[in-house]
Every structure is written in structure tokens, then in C-alpha cells.
Amino acid sequence: MKNHYDLIVIGGGPGGAIAARTAARDGLSVCLVEKRPAIGVPVRCAEGIGMEALAEFVKPDPSFISAEMKNAALVAPDGTKMVLESKMAGGKVGYVLERKQFDRELVWQAADAGADISVKTRASSPIMKDGKVAGAQLEFCGMKKDVTADVTVAADGVESKFSRWCGIDTTVPLREIMSSAQYLMTDIDIDPHTTVFYLGNKVAPEGYLWVFPKGDRSANVGIGISGKKSGTGHRAKDYLDRFVASHFPDGKTIECIVGGVSVCRPLPCTVADGLVIVGDAARVVDPLTGGGIYNAMFTGRLAAETAAKAISNGDCGKEALMPYDAGWRAAKVGKTIERNYHIKEYAIALTDAKLNDLIQSASKINLEHFSTLQLVKELIKRNPMLLVELAGLRELLKQ
């Protein structure tokens, strides 16, 4: 590891890996540091991603894809099932990844492009020079080393501390943290090509429960509930255990994870002097679905591109990095987050009776494009009153 790089990236998830890969391919000197001893583990993710979204960043490969999805189904509190099919997607709409392999592959590609990689290396504080972020102090096997950089990328995930140490308020209100638990289960009866979402206040208050197939008889079975609904006897894991006992009593759990997902709006500003914040650390997560893999990669790439320009112009101050912040907000990623934030706020207030009505209105929906927007539009067709209830969203739904 050198003492100085053009770019230092903190975190080896999809956001950090794509930032490092992009910058290295652009000819910058890059160092990516990851506090865990290995990239990709433990997996804190249901591993779902859209087909096109994945292909924008990496050639899909069986080595990191567990299963291909053809349909999605929503299950109402009363058990009514609505199946979403896509007529435009050639029978495939998304993948369930094997993130242990996927995250490694991305970091591997960053290394192949010339980035230095250092695992078991924690960024423990920023280096500040004249009020600007100028790199990070790193801890590796009990040793400390200061590494300076023109630009530092904070890609340290939902539990991100780095930006806070740089003076940025990254607090997420309790009601906007989804408390999650997930089992990797095997020996269960599932449709291996359909992701299933269970809704309802008894199943997953202000959240949802998912079954994302990983093979013919295995799946990620997980749940996210609002942090404010969590407490003794009714934590995410308690709801999940009840569901598993009734739906998959003979299934075997071979992995168990817990974690948080932010479903708030993104940080008000995702740059500072010498610093760019990407992915979960920037709260650039879809507030409706909790999905953040694509958004992390998108912001990681844009962060590196913006940093490369700033470095070549010899100015890495906040203003020079602002095109990153403005760029992702103006892109589809930013617009989708804003729209889905409103839909999420509407959806979490729905009673079980209203959810039953909505889902009963359509047992089968054929979508032109497999997206939340298409789903909402189809539901509005069948429930015109929705348009009144989502009045504030009319403009956002047009996008």
C-alpha cells in the first residue's frame, strides 16, 4: 500500500467495488479498503436485482447468479395472490444473486483494473487538512497507517461512520430503519422462478416478508419491519419464525442474518471537500423495496467519474464534486427514490382491508416493464380512487 492515492475507497461492497473499478480503468491510482477479512461475507441481502440493472455493470455469469426470476407475486393479508408477469422481458425479469461470489467478482475486476485492495483494513478516522477530507487513517492487524488521497469515497454501507466522522449528519429516524432478519432455507416447497412478497400488518408491519428462490428447493426467506414496530416478542425475527413455522415447517435453515435497511430519503448532500458518499452510506436506497445494489453501483460509478474530472482539473473541493450529487438526483435513480418514498409513505399507512381490496382487484397483471411504476399504474387502472389518494404523486408518476 502506498502513502498517497488519487482515490481511496472505504468499503468493498458493490458501491465501493464499482467506484474502484471505474477509477482504476480511468487510470487513477486507487486503494480500496475493506474491514472484513474477506469480500462478500457475511451476506446481508436478499440478493434480488433486475436483469437489465445487473447487465449495466457486469456481464451476467452463472458463477454469481443463483436463480433466474420470471414472475413476482404479492400475497394479501387474506391470502389472495396477485401474480405479476412481464410480457416484454423474454421470460426473465431478474436474478437472485450469490453475493458471496458477486461482491468478490466486482472487487476482483477492480483489482484487475489496477486498484490496490486491502482486506481486514478498517478506516478508523478521516485525515483532515485545512477543513478538507484528505484521506483516512487505516488500521490493519493492530497497525495504523495514514493514507492520503485527493478524493475519499465513503462506501461503508448502512452502518456508515466515515461521513459522520467528517461532520456530516447521517442519522436515520428509527421509523425509517427497516429492521430485517433473513434465513437461507433449504428443503422447502417453492416456485423456483417466482419471488413472493407477503404483505400485511400481522405478517410484516410497515414492511414485507419475502421469499427469493435460490434453487429448486431453497430460498432467502426474510422480513423487514419498521424499526418503530420492533420490540421484545415482536422483533423481525419473531415474525419470521412464525411465518416459517406455518409455511415451511420442515425446511432447514442453513444461514441466519439480521441487519438494518434505511428507507429514508437520501442525505441532503452527498459530497464535501475531498469526500464523496455512495450507496447505502449516502442512503441512496429504494425506500419502497429496500433494494440498494443497483443504486450503490450507479453512485459508485458516478462518484469515480466525477472524482476523475475533479482530480484532472486540480480541484477536489465540494463545488467541484457537486456534479456527482446533482447527477444521481437528476438520474432515474434519484427520481425513482423520490417517487417510491411517497409510495412507501402511502403504503405503510394502508390497513389490511385496503391491502386485500387492492390485491383482489387484480389476480394477474401483465406488465410491459417490470417495475414498481408499472405496477402502480396497473393498480390505478383497476382502482381509480388510488389516483385521488396518491394525488401528490401525480406528477412523479408521469416520469
Ligand SMILES: Cc1cc2nc3c(=O)[nH]c(=O)nc-3n(C[C@H](O)[C@H](O)[C@H](O)COP(=O)(O)OP(=O)(O)OC[C@H]3O[C@@H](n4cnc5c(N)ncnc54)[C@H](O)[C@@H]3O)c2cc1C
Ligand atoms: C436483509 C437485507 C436484504 C436486502 N435485500 C436486497 C435485495 O434483494 N436487493 C437489493 O438490491 N438490495 C438489498 N439489500 C440492500 C443491499 O444489500 C445494499 O443496498 C447494498 O449492499 C449496498 O451496497 P454498498 O456498497 O453501499 O454497501 P455494503 O454492501 O454494505 O458494503 C459496505 C462495506 O463497507 C465495509 N465497511 C464498513 N465500514 C468500514 C470501515 N470503517 N473501513 C473499511 N470498510 C468498512 C463493510 O464491511 C461492507 O463490506 C438488502 C439489505 C438487507 C439488510
